[in-house]
Amino acid sequence: MKRNPLIPFAMIAIVGILAVIIISFVGINQRDQIAGGDEGQAEEAIMENPEEIYEANCMSCHGADLSGGLGSDLRTIGADKSLDEIQNIITNGTEGGMPAQQGTLAEEEIAIISEWLSEKK
Template sequence: MRKNPVVPYAIIAILGVLAVVIISVVGLGQRTDIQQAAEGGGEQTEETQEGETAGGDADAVYQSNCAACHGADLSGGAGPDLTQVGSKLSADEIADIITNGVGAMPAQSQVAGEELTALSEWLSEKQ
């Protein structure tokens, strides 16, 4: 007796469709949460309430926004070395580069307000 070779493919296809449906449902729930947070209607997390990531922790801002290109230790990688950036640029110049980008570096619009100020001042101290 010969097995039908289509059955394993049909099972995989059904599992794939189920996975897409589940991911879509989860994504819709997350979309609502993101919209509420963007509108200011979402609840603040404990970290933000305690002030740990609300812009005062420049190292955390750097690690989540800059380290991928400039290295976790500021030593460079895809982006230039920032270990002595403060000896070349002021905090305002660094903030301008973060906001508008320069050369191959794109603007980092997700870093703004208190986070931008804290990050640019922290980097300007790197001499």
Template sequence: MRRNPVIPFAIIAVLGIVAMIIVSAAGINQREAIQNEEENGGAKQEEQASGGDPEELFQAKCASCHGGDLSGGVGPNLQKVGSKYSADEIKEIILNGKGSQMPAGLYTGEDATKLAEWLAKKK
């Protein structure tokens, strides 16, 4: 008795379609949860990062480019940035960016000041 060679491919196709439906349904639920979170105060993460410890501020928005240990990566090494720039110069860079890779306005006001003073101590 000979088997039809198309059946394994048909089974794989059906399983793939079922998997796509399941993943799509999960995505719809996530989208609704995100929308509900935004409507009910989506700035919670921003509030947690704001006004905190300078190290927490750094980890929240800077570590992805400058490395969690300030060793650099996409952005430059900041382990001894205080020997190169003053706190005011660092704050100016935080506020206005530098070059094409460092975006402006990641932090403003008191958060920028705290972060600049913390980085200026790195010598």
């Protein structure tokens, strides 16, 4: 009995197409949940650990050890700037340097990272 060599390939193609369709529907559902999420979910996304906030948002410019690089050295920022000054810089940025983080970070996250940095003396 001679077997058709195309049948295994056809079966794989059908399974692959079905997998793509299923994954697409799952992705659309997740996109809708993210876009239409209620405010309670958004509040849960706020990071409370200053080290996590720093790693996610600041480390690429200010270095893993706060020593700077593209951004300025933050190891002793608390000795040079007050809490309010640090918070203002993070929120509004500086001319020709630090970009404003308002809109990128939640107000609570800005307050948390500002307090953490103000203790660096």
